[in-house]
Amino acid sequence: MKIAVFGGTFDPVHLGHLIMAEQCREQARVDQVWFVPAARPPHKQDRTLTPFAQRVEMLQVAIAGQPAFRVEEIENERPGLSYTADTLHVLKQRHPGADLHLLVGSDSLRDLPLWREPARIVELASLLVTARTGFAVLPVEELRMLLQMPESIPVRMQVVEIPLIDISSRDLRRRAVEGRSLRYMVPRAVECYVTQHRLYRA
Numbered sequence: 001m002k003i004a005v006f007g008g009t010f011d012p013v014h015l016g017h018l019i020m021a022e023q024c025r026e027q028a029r030v031d032q033v034w035f036v037p038a039a040r041p042p043h044k045q046d047r048t049l050t051p052f053a054q055r056v057e058m059l060q061v062a063i064a065g066q067p068a069f070r071v072e073e074i075e076n077e078r079p080g081l082s083y084t085a086d087t088l089h090v091l092k093q094r095h096p097g098a099d100l101h102l103l104v105g106s107d108s109l110r111d112l113p114l115w116r117e118p119a120r121i122v123e124l125a126s127l128l129v130t131a132r133t134g135f136a137v138l139p140v141e142e143l144r145m146l147l148q149m150p151e152s153i154p155v156r157m158q159v160v161e162i163p164l165i166d167i168s169s170r171d172l173r174r175r176a177v178e179g180r181s182l183r184y185m186v187p188r189a190v191e192c193y194v195t196q197h198r199l200y201r202a
């Protein structure tokens with residue numbers, strides 16, 4: 001079974017995320033996309049996140065009706081910071097037959113060499129990359145150089161074409177703080193969830 005593991009903070013999940021996931025499912029022919037919300041992301045320790053359970057609920061309402069999508073709460077099972085290398089390792093142990101792919105935007109791909117154990121990440125999963133406004137997709141050979149991977153170990157990467165969607169969770173949070181509209185940038189159910197739970201209010 002071909003699985004795309006889609007890690008992110010998803011605070012909140014938005015249409016950019018969902019378009020990525022769906023295009024990846026279709027173009028890379030993955031059987032399932034597993035959304036893996038980060039419990040304690042190492043690179044986002046400077047701000048308070050929406051509680052994990054609420055980010056999971058937003059994901060659940062966002063993906064309802066797409067049987068190929070599911071939410072994996074695996075990163076909340078471990079104490080401490082959430083490292084992608086550990087997550088992929090545990091997923092591989094639990095699903096030994098799974099062909100794991102890691103779905104990342106081109107901004108995250110550029111940061112990958114700075115993540116913990118990046119070489120282990122690309123050994124555990126092949127990369128599915130989508131372009132994000134302002135970030136050219138790093139060519140695979142450049143990535144290999146940055147990771148200092150020997151030629152003997154393949155770095156597997158496929159670019160999945162998506163329409164460029166300049167939406168970010170950060171911008172959505174700012175809009176919510178200002179009482180502005182999120183409509184059509186997040187699924188309706190997520191918009192209602194944010195309003196009902198008064199998320200991102202000052």
Ligand code: ATP
Nearest residue numbers: 007008009010016104105108132165167168169170
């Ligand atoms: P924030 O603004 O809070 O940093 P974000 O919108 O970047 O959040 P994340 O949950 O951190 O969303 O992103 C998870 C993954 O989705 C990352 O790999 C990121 O590159 C990708 N991504 C998010 N939004 C887009 C988008 N609009 N287009 C392409 N890739 C995206």
